[in-house]
Amino acid sequence: MKEIRKIMAISVIGFFAFSGLTSAATVKGKVLFQGTAPKGKIIQMDQDEYCLEYYKGQDPPRFASMVVNENSTLQSVFVYIGKGVKNKIKSKQTVTLDQKGCAYAPRVFGMVAGETLIVKNGDKTKHNFHLLGKNKYNRSANAGKTIKRTIKKAGSLKLKKKKGKLKSRVMSKIKCDVHPWMVAYVGVMKHPFFSVTGEDGLFEISDLPEGKYTLIAWHEKLGTQTQEFSVGKNDVKTIGFTYSK
Amino acid sequence: MKENGYSSWWFPPNISANYGQTLDQGTVIITWVTMIGGIVVIGLMLFAVIRYRYRPDRKALYLHGNFKFETTMLVLVTVFTLGGEFFVLGEISEGVWDKIKYQAPEDAMEIEVLAEQFAWNIRYPGDDGQFGETDNELVDEENPFGIDEDDSAAEDDVVTRGLIHVPVNVPVKVKLRSKDVIHSFFIPVLRIKQDALPGETIDVWFQAKETGEYHLVCAELCGLGHTTMKAGFVVEPLEEFQSWLEEKSEE
Numbered sequence: 001m002k003e004i005r006k007i008m009a010i011s012v013i014g015f016f017a018f019s020g021l022t023s024a025a026t027v028k029g030k031v032l033f034q035g036t037a038p039k040g041k042i043i044q045m046d047q048d049e050y051c052l053e054y055y056k057g058q059d060p061p062r063f064a065s066m067v068v069n070e071n072s073t074l075q076s077v078f079v080y081i082g083k084g085v086k087n088k089i090k091s092k093q094t095v096t097l098d099q100k101g102c103a104y105a106p107r108v109f110g111m112v113a114g115e116t117l118i119v120k121n122g123d124k125t126k127h128n129f130h131l132l133g134k135n136k137y138n139r140s141a142n143a144g145k146t147i148k149r150t151i152k153k154a155g156s157l158k159l160k161k162k163k164g165k166l167k168s169r170v171m172s173k174i175k176c177d178v179h180p181w182m183v184a185y186v187g188v189m190k191h192p193f194f195s196v197t198g199e200d201g202l203f204e205i206s207d208l209p210e211g212k213y214t215l216i217a218w219h220e221k222l223g224t225q226t227q228e229f230s231v232g233k234n235d236v237k238t239i240g241f242t243y244s245k
Numbered sequence: 246m247k248e249n250g251y252s253s254w255w256f257p258p259n260i261s262a263n264y265g266q267t268l269d270q271g272t273v274i275i276t277w278v279t280m281i282g283g284i285v286v287i288g289l290m291l292f293a294v295i296r297y298r299y300r301p302d303r304k305a306l307y308l309h310g311n312f313k314f315e316t317t318m319l320v321l322v323t324v325f326t327l328g329g330e331f332f333v334l335g336e337i338s339e340g341v342w343d344k345i346k347y348q349a350p351e352d353a354m355e356i357e358v359l360a361e362q363f364a365w366n367i368r369y370p371g372d373d374g375q376f377g378e379t380d381n382e383l384v385d386e387e388n389p390f391g392i393d394e395d396d397s398a399a400e401d402d403v404v405t406r407g408l409i410h411v412p413v414n415v416p417v418k419v420k421l422r423s424k425d426v427i428h429s430f431f432i433p434v435l436r437i438k439q440d441a442l443p444g445e446t447i448d449v450w451f452q453a454k455e456t457g458e459y460h461l462v463c464a465e466l467c468g469l470g471h472t473t474m475k476a477g478f479v480v481e482p483l484e485e486f487q488s489w490l491e492e493k494s495e496e
Binding site for chain 2: 040042044046047048063065126128138140175177181182183
């Protein structure tokens, strides 16, 4: 009994001590792109009448595997802390992935292992949610059906280097087998220190404890880049990545 | 895509310019032969059941077997059935089979069809008539064939997904491949059905004699999305086909 009390007391004190010391450092920056951005090919949706109808009267949809913003920054880059986070951080939140217009939204996103992924089907056609990698899962969903799935394992399978493409250790591919052009990537992490660049090409990771870290940027076509940095308590650090083609 | 000329109770239209007609004839002959045979056999059976039904004043008969009669009948039936079978297989079917499998015209237009779960990818060789090199490492959702763009023959290759256009009255040879599991290339209006096996390239050919919009479907259960695995199949005059191909190559 005494032992248990001792352990409890130590852990309670430890917890308060830790939260008192918690640093809220931030690392942020921009992902730049140099060179001419290739225009994505037009997606041919002829096999599904619903998808064809959806884009009627609009510009034909294009592959969004490489989207360069107007300020020559790169969209959909997954930036995360690779090494340096000491504690596993658990989370019970939910993350939503939508299927609309025969495309995934968002295309690249992250989540913490243990969180629940909600896959919505906003289309009036059948999709199937096919998650590859460690958390292998495949399920079809008719129009309007929602799939809920707890993603348990962090990381992806160890993948070999592909021609010109560096695979990340954390990204898993999501695809729809009914519509083979539909692709999304999810980074399943052990901690919540990640960010995805949007239309401004900016990323920001906050609430970091002080320490030494590696920061990794991943892009589905251009591969990974790594930088090391260290932050003190409540520091704000700016780091930039530059991809080129 | 609306399909042309489908009847609600009989065969799909047959637009094949060659063996498709023979296949239909075969089906029709088999249907008639088995139908007449069936009517005769079931008719005799019904006749016997009614004619020799139970009556209070009728006594049951006991017949000894007739060895001569039975042996003759057995031999006759065996000879007739086997002979008919050999005649049909050897004299009629083999010729048709040969035509379908080994007699693709040499001037046929070549296209490549790659089946995957659950879509049809089609590649046209372009003006040079040659397919560019492919590499499995390059395969992804944007490049289903894994075409190596550094190859000069690959420059004018046209890839479509879920849509085949072919010119009317031109023989077309399909190099059929599969990326993952066994699929089956089935165009009902051409009476053509050929399995696509992973790791194999299988030649199929056809010639359409009427224009219209039809479907290519998968005829081998290949997974969850098998029912949605179809592609538009459009037969059109040569000029329209060429302008369509031009348009696709610019995309």
